[in-house]
Amino acid sequence: LEIIGFIDGADNYSKPTSIIENISMLREITKKCGFKSNMIPNPNISKQPSDKYIKDAFKRPPAPYNSTIPRHPVVTIMGHVDHGKTTLLDTLRNASVAKSEFGAITQHIGAFIVVLDNGKKITFLDTPGHAAFTTIRSRGAQVTDIVVLVVAADDGVKEQTIESIRMAKNAKVPIIVAINKIDKPMADIERCKKMLQTQGGLDLEEFGGSVQVVQISALHGTNFNYLIESILTLAEILDLRSDPNPPAEGVIIESKVDSHKGKLATVLVQRGKLLNGSILVAGTAWGKVRKMMDHQSNILQEANPSDAIQIIGWKELPQAGQEFLQVSSDKRAREVIDYRLSKSIEEKQIEDSVHILSKLEEHNKEYKNHLLEKRNHRIYRRSKFSSVYQEKLLKNRKNEEKEEIRLNIVIKGDVIGSVEAILDVLETYESDQCKLDIIHFGIGNVSVTDIEYADAFQAIVYAFNVDVLKDAEESAHQSKIVIKQHNIIYKLIDDIKDEMNNSLPPIE
Numbered sequence: 433l434e435i436i437g438f439i440d441g442a443d444n445y446s447k448p449t450s451i452i453e454n455i456s457m458l459r460e461i462t463k464k465c466g467f468k469s470n471m472i473p474n475p476n477i478s479k480q481p482s483d484k485y486i487k488d489a490f491k492r493p494p495a496p497y498n499s500t501i502p503r504h505p506v507v508t509i510m511g512h513v514d515h516g517k518t519t520l521l522d523t524l525r526n527a528s529v530a531k532s533e534f535g536a537i538t539q540h541i542g543a544f545i546v547v548l549d550n551g552k553k554i555t556f557l558d559t560p561g562h563a564a565f566t567t568i569r570s571r572g573a574q575v576t577d578i579v580v581l582v583v584a585a586d587d588g589v590k591e592q593t594i595e596s597i598r599m600a601k602n603a604k605v606p607i608i609v610a611i612n613k614i615d616k617p618m619a620d621i622e623r624c625k626k627m628l629q630t631q632g633g634l635d636l637e638e639f640g641g642s643v644q645v646v647q648i649s650a651l652h653g654t655n656f657n658y659l660i661e662s663i664l665t666l667a668e669i670l671d672l673r674s675d676p677n678p679p680a681e682g683v684i685i686e687s688k689v690d691s692h693k694g695k696l697a698t699v700l701v702q703r704g705k706l707l708n709g710s711i712l713v714a715g716t717a718w719g720k721v722r723k724m725m726d727h728q729s730n731i732l733q734e735a736n737p738s739d740a741i742q743i744i745g746w747k748e749l750p751q752a753g754q755e756f757l758q759v760s761s762d763k764r765a766r767e768v769i770d771y772r773l774s775k776s777i778e779e780k781q782i783e784d785s786v787h788i789l790s791k792l793e794e795h796n797k798e799y800k801n802h803l804l805e806k807r808n809h810r811i812y813r814r815s816k817f818s819s820v821y822q823e824k825l826l827k828n829r830k831n832e833e834k835e836e837i838r839l840n841i842v843i844k845g846d847v848i849g850s851v852e853a854i855l856d857v858l859e860t861y862e863s864d865q866c867k868l869d870i871i872h873f874g875i876g877n878v879s880v881t882d883i884e885y886a887d888a889f890q891a892i893v894y895a896f897n898v899d900v901l902k903d904a905e906e907s908a909h910q911s912k913i914v915i916k917q918h919n920i921i922y923k924l925i926d927d928i929k930d931e932m933n934n935s936l937p938p939i940e
């Protein structure tokens with residue numbers, strides 16, 4: 433009979449109960465009930481939520497509706513190649529410049545804002561291709577409120593049109609269709625609509641659905657007012673809002689190194705007010721906002737939700753798609769980054785140890801079969817010739833019925849090779865009287881997590897060619913965990929064998 437148990441609620445940040453504590457509790461219960469418990473290292477164990485909550489710059493939960501204010505929409509233009517996306521963006525961008533300053537030079541920063549006569553704004557993302565969806569969404573960030581799907585009237589629905597619809601639907605982003613190139617003699621608007629309905633699976637407004645369709649010419653700027661109107665109407669229905677209170681949060685849209693300005697990143701502010709001098713962390717990069725600019729190189733003093741701005745002041749270059757969060761000081765930024773770096777190293781180590789574990793299990797299975805075969809053969813031979821052996825067998829069986837003696841150990845090594853070598857040797861070591869249980873192993877210095885494992889399983893920690901971290905040493909001292917350091921493999925193995933012998937009851 434095998435019982436498999438799961439620990440639930442490990443992601444509950446408000447109750448940072450130690451998972452290790454739960455394991456030791458489970459172990460006690462199973463022991464009392466007379467079950468044997470066998471727990472293998474789980475990669476999620478070391479991801480202690482309480483740890484993350486304290487040390488990482490965490491994202492805040494959504495703000496209540498009454499503390500939010502309306503924000504303008506963020507739009508992405510998608511569609512098949514050559515259907516007019518770039519032309520549409522260029523015309524829109526020029527329109528945004530024409531309203532502000534004659535002859536102003538626009539820069540490609542990954543996004544621009546169109547300000548309308550009535551003061552309303554729309555942010556357009558112009559990251560090349562489908563990057564806004566592929567790169568940014570692959571990192572789990574959602575940046576777009578509305579997708580404008582461009583379909584050339586003379587070409588109809590194509591492969592990338594279908595793909596764009598699929599992406600938008602997956603991301604649950606509503607679509608507005610812009611049937612483009614209506615100035616062309618071969619334009620067939622009705623055919624386009626039918627294709628969108630049948631092949632694209634879109635429920636167009638005029639067929640009783642909710643998807644708006646506008647007919648435009650990106651080249652000549654025909655019907656742009658209708659397109660803008662449709663975007664604003666949809667934005668109103670979506671009731672887009674955000675929390676205007678600091679700290680600021682958002683997503684990196686684009687980043688690059690400029691030979692004059694240094695490290696630049698365009699960010700989309702999604703929450704809070706971003707001010708000059710703010711300190712931001714994105715992934716493992718950080719920076720202090722020295723200068724904020726829009727796509728016309730206008731210097732800005734602040735940025736609000738749905739604003740896309742280019743920022744100068746990054747110490748390292750953040751990556752597109754990463755979320756940025758404002759922190760209180762540069763010291764805090766460094767703390768967060770140190771924590772994230774150490775987490776990524778730890779995750780790599782866990783990945784490695786899981787790999788070693790599965791390899792070990794494979795080896796174990798083969799080796800156990802081999803041993804079983806050998807033992808069966810031996811028993812067969814001896815039982816045939818020796819009646820004394822029968823007596824011995826009986827005695828052994830009686831011994832087996834006694835309570836099993838175990839030695840629990842934790843192994844930490846400097847490299848995968850050395851840990852694997854130790855595991856390989858231990859695998860070949862068999863004792864009928866004392867069972868060896870490797871409850872956890874890994875690469876790197878002995879950490880508090882290792883001591884917590886050892887404490888939960890009453891294990892001895894064996895460190896091969898690695899040090900013991902200061903806090904781990906203190907924790908071991910407090911919980912009376914023995915740490916043994918070696919730098920020669922066979923001496924470490926001998927030590928384990930001695931410990932196994934010591935665990936046995938004295939010979940009467």
Ligand code: GDP
Nearest residue numbers: 512513514515516517518519612613649650651
């Ligand atoms: P993209 O690959 O989707 O970005 O397409 P482009 O914007 O590069 O446009 C492809 C070609 O179609 C270019 O030669 C544009 O000049 C042309 N084009 C785009 N929009 C229109 C339009 O409304 N009318 C006409 N006649 N040509 C257009």
